[in-house]
Amino acid sequence: MNLGKSKKIYDEAIKYIPGGVNSPVRAFKSVGTYPIFIKKGHGSKIEDEDGNKYIDYICSWGPLILGHSNEKLLEGIDDILRSGISFGLPTKIEVDMAKLIVESYNGIEMVRMVNSGTEATMSAIRVARGYTGRDKIIKFEGCYHGHNDCLLVKSGSGTITYGIPTSSGVPADIIKNTIVCKYNDLEDVRKTFEKFGEDIAAVIIEPVAGNMGVVPSDKEFLEGLRRITKENGSLLIFDEVITGFRISYGGAGEVYGIEPDMACFGKIIGGGFPVGAYGGKREIMEMVSPIGPVYQAGTLSGNPLAMHIGYRILKVLKENKNIYKELEEKAIMMEEGIRRNIEELNINAKIVRFKSMLTLFFGKGPFKNFDDVQSCDIEMYAKYFNEMLKRGIMLPPAQFEGMFLSAAHTKKDIEYTIKANYEALKVIK
């Protein structure tokens, strides 16, 4: 496999960009190689600068639920682009987009568009604090909510991969109001509320964690969070940046049948453009400037081009709900194939799936929280990643991430992937 051009670009990149990349996981550091620079993508496949082709299970970390360069999203986009890229003034498409999001999600009555998932969670926390007049928040170990100071504590993914429990540069004074509880451990939350209940503005959670590998919440755990937050006058915030419009059109709120007070979105709602959104009950969202005292703004928020793409993607999903059934069928096929391979080759690994999100953990499990996933053999994952790469399969370059399927993945792609998985596991055994 020739990666000469990627290597050359990387050598140049490290001179000008920290680590040569604009987001740490892209550095491929935990799989012991240098970044692969991508040139183009179509459907379920991507092609790198050296012309190697891969079946892509990163899908831009989730946004590309319809695959790369989907025609339905791109039709006529040229005209939209040529009629003005950004105005810093309101446009109708922003209203259409807000309406679609509000109609999709139980409990969300108003929404504000931002430019990333990080901005969405940051703003939601600010609103929750403004609304309740309280400072403390609870987050869970292994959940990632973007790189906001107050949420960058024991936050999974890139931070576990690089062994940074909490980022340097975050003042102790800022995180003193962040309490970290154990995922799927209601007793831990109950005790925390006993001690600090009156000071807790919000509990924020990934209802299905995707940033420590795929680790779903137990239903009773989420129901417990809903009950405890209500009893204590705290807000429950679902971070649906990955799960929103992925695990179903109505996100984890719909799958679990629970209405949070606020929800954060990102990834899919931008279809590959930099978009995020946060929403909540009307009374809560009316705290936001210009009608309320909580300030939040953005020069490019609701950018028309991004909104057109986001609107189209949501519209396609809304009008073709069978996409979710088909995605799950393909994911089940993958899960079962990989499980058979693991059993046949007697590998110490476990495939975890929730809807169309999957992680192959190199450990015995069960995987219920951050401590459980940390027991995985990340060197084994690195070897596995490289064997799969050689076979034309792009997996997330880190153990603690999810694989994402798109509507563009075919049964043939999955069959090929299962076959490659068998060969790769056999080599690394």
Ligand SMILES: *Cc1c(COP(=O)(O)O)cnc(C)c1O
């Ligand atoms: C990706 C992600 C974020 C951050 O979104 P960015 O667009 O990268 O800022 C927040 N929360 C979750 C659950 C995510 O997966």
